[in-house]
Amino acid sequence: MTYQPVLPLTGYAGWTLLNRTKSVQTAAFNKSPDVLRDTEYFKANIAKVKTADDLVKDRRLLRVALGAFGLDDDINNKAFIKKILADGSLTTTALANRMTDKRYLSLTQAFGFDLATPSTQVSSFGQEIVTKFLDKQFEVAVGNQDQNLRLALNAQSEVASLAASTGSDTTKWLKVIGNAALASVFQKALGIPKSVGSLDLDQQLAIYQSRAKTVFGNSSLSQFSDTTKVDSLVKRFLTRAQAEELTSQTSSTSIALTLLQTRLR
Structure with missing residues (x-):
């Protein structure tokens, strides 16, 4: 086992x-x-x-x-x-x-x-x-126990390596966008809606770079060769993911209580 x-x-x-x-x-x-x-x-x-x-x-x-x-x-x-x-x-x-x-x-x-x-x-x-x-x-x-922690582990091991690799910054961002696991971490951490994935690549690239500039003060993917930036990325991802889960749970509980109260009237 x-x-x-x-x-x-x-x-x-x-x-x-x-x-x-x-x-x-x-x-x-x-x-x-x-x-x-x-x-x-x-x-x-x-x-x-x-x-x-x-x-x-x-x-x-x-x-x-x-x-x-x-x-x-x-x-x-x-x-x-x-x-x-x-x-x-x-x-x-x-x-x-x-x-x-x-x-x-x-x-x-x-x-x-x-x-x-x-x-x-x-x-x-x-x-x-x-x-x-x-x-x-x-x-x-x-x-298998916590998908968000899996995504965080993957980002920790791959983002810094990708950032430090050769190639243009555009190519690096496109690799993030093309990797579902990495894209989900960046989307959550940067506050990018999943619907962005339906746009053409040029538009997606501009959004990722703009949000990175706003959140981290730099639009370049290469900035994540600094492990402290990766740590910050992962922390934002996990914090926002947990907040969304708590909000969802609270909303579900509220709906359940409303239905129960309606039936008891």
């Missing part, structure tokens, strides 16, 4: 406690029998994989590969994943390059099946993917 994270609190208080105990909790999670079986199998067998077809044929290997990039739900979409991996990323027509969700691009770049020698033949590759898998699966375990 997989270790279940201990999350007695919600909101920012829960986040503070989770960060304080994270090293102990992740160590326990990583030693769970089923997690160990999957990760040890991956490290022992990934070098046998030389093509996209090899990978999708082995469900145990594919589960770890997809799980490392938060793509667990695609485990049964074998034809689609095979196309993503086989196309690679070197051409503009490659499927991963044409998709808004850049997790697929990260997946195919990591495995490099379009290269002369795929990454699976590099001795350190198995451990690299396993490390990413463990991080993502701990997030999933947290999310």
